[in-house]
Amino acid sequence: MLERLKDSLVKSPVIKRGEYNYFIHPISDGVPSIDPRLVQEISDYIERIADLNVDTILTVEAMGIPVANALSLKTGIPLTIVRKRPYFLEGEVELSQSTGYSKGTLYINGLKKGDRVVIVDDVVSTGGTLLALAKALQNMGVEITDVISVIGRGDGLLKLKELGVEPKILVTIDVSEKGVEIQDVFGDQ
Ligand SMILES: O=P(O)(O)OC[C@H]1O[C@H](OP(=O)(O)OP(=O)(O)O)[C@H](O)[C@@H]1O
Numbered sequence: 001m002l003e004r005l006k007d008s009l010v011k012s013p014v015i016k017r018g019e020y021n022y023f024i025h026p027i028s029d030g031v032p033s034i035d036p037r038l039v040q041e042i043s044d045y046i047e048r049i050a051d052l053n054v055d056t057i058l059t060v061e062a063m064g065i066p067v068a069n070a071l072s073l074k075t076g077i078p079l080t081i082v083r084k085r086p087y088f089l090e091g092e093v094e095l096s097q098s099t100g101y102s103k104g105t106l107y108i109n110g111l112k113k114g115d116r117v118v119i120v121d122d123v124v125s126t127g128g129t130l131l132a133l134a135k136a137l138q139n140m141g142v143e144i145t146d147v148i149s150v151i152g153r154g155d156g157l158l159k160l161k162e163l164g165v166e167p168k169i170l171v172t173i174d175v176s177e178k179g180v181e182i183q184d185v186f187g188d189q
């Protein structure tokens with residue numbers, strides 16, 4: 001299960017971004033090139049495990065897009081992208097994003113109270129991005145059916161659980177200066 005994803009993850013180089021051990025992988029960085037069979041494997045799997053009774057698939061610019069778009073094409077469900085730039089449209093919601101190595105602002109457009117969304121992103125690490133996004137959506141009255149992250153690392157999951165959000169992480173990894181190790185695969189237990 002998820003063989004291509006696991007095989008590619010353990011081959012990922014790790015670099016330092018400040019104190020943060022940052023792994024580089026096609027799904028999280030687009031570097032090196034993204035093998036379409038990898039995206040196919042991941043989107044097939046997400047289609048099986050996610051609650052897709054939704055109005056839209058919601059992802060965050062930039063690297064959530066390849067997988068979320070593949071899922072949208074497979075299912076016919078529209079895709080909504082949370083952007084890193086404002087559009088100043090009526091109803092735009094602004095939120096602060098903080099990761100292990102960066103801070104920024106995200107902007108939600110195109111959602112309204114009562115909408116149902118499934119969140120799909122490439123990585124959850126500190127949980128800063130998904131936590132801020134889930135809080136903003138809850139305040140907007142948007143219902144989250146599921147949160148899916150292709151890759152999980154670090155302790156972000158605990159923070160999300162406190163908010164009542166239990167993400168489904170396809171592959172959980174440990175990242176050190178020596179490289180990437182697989183810790184867990186969704187559905188393997
Ligand atoms: O759990 P966290 O610590 O918040 O990290 C996870 C976030 O970091 C990455 O986004 P990033 O802002 O680096 O943008 P990118 O998708 O453009 O690489 C990734 O796509 C997640 O959204």
Ligand code: HPA
Binds near residue numbers: 029099124
């Ligand atoms: O280590 C990482 N690599 C790629 N994307 C990420 N997003 C959060 N952490 C990482």
